[in-house]
Amino acid sequence: MSSSSNNVVTDKMRQAIADYLPRYPSKQAVTLPALHIIQDEMRCVPQRAIEEVADMLELHPSQVHDTLSFYGFFRHEQTPLGQHRLWVCRSLSCMLRGGEQLLVELSKKLGIKPGETTPDGKVTLEFAECLGKCEGAPCVLMDDECHGDQTVDSVIALLENTASTLGQRSWAGGHHG
Amino acid sequence: MADSDLALLARINKPDSQSLVGYLADGGYESFKKALSMSPNEVTDLVKNSGLRGRGGAGFPCGLKWTFLPKDHPGPIYMCVNADESEPGTFNNRILMEMDPHQLLGGIMLACRGTRATTAYIYLRYEYGRSFRTLEKAIAECYAQGLLGKNIQGTDFSLDIYVHRGAAAYICGEETGLIESLEGKRAWPRVKPPFPAIEGAFRKPTVVNNVETLCCVKHIFDRGISWFQSIGVPPDPNNPRDAGSYGPKLYQASGHVNRPGCWELPLGVTARELIEEQAGGVWKGRQAKAVIPGGLSTGFMTHAELDTPLDFNGPGKVGCLGLGTAAAVIIDDQTSMVDVLYNSCRFFAHESCGQCTPCREGTTWMTKILHRIRTGHGALRDLDLLKEVADSMGIMPGTTICGLADGAAWPVKNAMQKFRPEFEDYIQKKLTSQDPIRELVGTH
Ligand SMILES: Cc1cc2nc3c(=O)[nH]c(=O)nc-3n(C[C@H](O)[C@H](O)[C@H](O)COP(=O)(O)O)c2cc1C
Ligand code: SF4
């Protein structure tokens, strides 16, 4: 594993990525785990990180970029995520119970449009397609935890009560047993 | 079903439903240990003879799919567990994984015994963070107890199970899109054949099964084929190709009902029973104008079609795409079908992988046409145009690689066939609807 001082992917991230390698018969399969690890820590996937991941997985950077850009999920370094990512569901079951309105009101309350981050860097607002919790419509996803039966007030309370979990996220890779 | 008859949801309200200790106390993994003394062919035959059909949407006979794997393959053979659950309206896999992870792991182990797979990847949609953490914990418990890993329980059977997280894309639920995504590529579905059983993940023979399907496998081993076939609907004697609709099914209801939720019921309950007896009826004392029987892709049933049994044949008989995921979405009589159809088209346009022109362009154009109608600029001929576009896209007309396009077209076809007067009225009166999200972010 090569590591030099001007790398943006830290040794800790490199180790977490390397831990995924034994799980798959190809290195390329570690692309998504690697991108998740990087974005969780850095709140985006910088171009430099794409090159470093390509290096680690023996791919051309364009292959990593091709995969990354297919999923609207990963952020460019010019538009990093805030500390938290708040997705509001706009799909049918939620729409039927006020999901779109919830998104509009949250957008007003936070003073940002979907896709944008509050100036204090605390939260990025997004729309989502069905979050798989339609029994609780309207739903929001805070980072990767879904919350049902939401109102503007309950979402704002949720934001205030969710302590920053940055640095506490764990990506335990590795070969079990 | 009475609580004592439940299988799939029997444990979910127990306080220790997630732990291995709780699972073992309920007799879990006994059937797996028993299966270790059976040959893979015996395991597969049992599942085949049960009549279990896939719960992920297509209803393909489960054991039969396993027999498509090449005989005497040197390996490796892979099992991919489809936990991408993203069909709007669908949430039963999430409940199974969050509340009873060992039930799923037990089903995976049996399936791997039957298919000779030695590695299983659970492809889990990113949004299911709670499922992720629950499954990771449960898997670690199994390794610690010698239920996973090398030479399980002193036999020659070895198995690893890994959770692979997606990145918020519906198309990763299509089985070959899933495989491409697992391999670290863009999730472009593959042209079939070859089917995954011959050439799947990492170019090796692969079986893809849904979470609920695999949970059913576990109970077929626990309770036997006669139990499984005592539930649901036997094959139609007048239709030699019907494989029947046996077993319990997790039905879901969301939208305009008093008690949205998920229930384990015998296959074949009617939409009306689901709404009235389980979901507490339509909210606000209203009537159902339309019901989506099994996730957005399956199209619409009208109020007059509510007595349709939701088994593998019923929805098709009233022109819907199929049973899908048995996820009913109830739409009340105060809601505009123009708005509902727009929401549907927008979803599929957003989620099309863009590989096939009829799907990429068709989903976009249907959304644009509906937007035009909703801003008061529609013409009656737009309805013919919608139908024409919908009829031209999908596996069925033979113009696309995967079924997303059929699922995108179906709600449009059903709406034009069953609700056309409402659309005509909307256009002629120059009614309009707002799209608050479009106003915020433009077309996405
Ligand atoms: C666009 C599209 C999305 C799909 N999404 C899912 C999904 O999220 N989960 C699932 O189990 N099957 C999904 N399927 C069906 C799978 O391709 C496949 O048939 C299924 O996973 C097989 O499992 P089963 O036989 O156990 O049902 C989807 C199919 C299409 C065409
Ligand atoms: S039908 Fe649509 S989603 Fe499926 S492969 Fe073609 S473009 Fe992609």
Ligand code: FES
């Ligand atoms: S439609 Fe919003 S969670 Fe399913």
